[in-house]
Amino acid sequence: MKVVTYFKESYNELMHKVTWPTWHELQASATLVLITSVILALVIWAMDFAFDNIMGFVYNLLY
Numbered sequence: 001m002k003v004v005t006y007f008k009e010s011y012n013e014l015m016h017k018v019t020w021p022t023w024h025e026l027q028a029s030a031t032l033v034l035i036t037s038v039i040l041a042l043v044i045w046a047m048d049f050a051f052d053n054i055m056g057f058v059y060n061l062l063y
Contacts, residue, residue: 021029
């Protein structure tokens with residue numbers, strides 16, 4: 001019976017106590033996540049590119 005009570009209380013909380021975002025808020029959040037992901041990917045790519053070139057330069061000096 002505890003499981004049934006748990007599901008009833010969970011349903012009640014999700015339907016009556018949770019404040020869901022509006023469609024506009026959801027779109028704004030998704031846009032922010034997309035832009036942040038692209039910026040982070042570009043930063044990581046730039047760091048990888050720089051490290052690859054720096055290490056290539058160092059290895060060419062040594063060998």
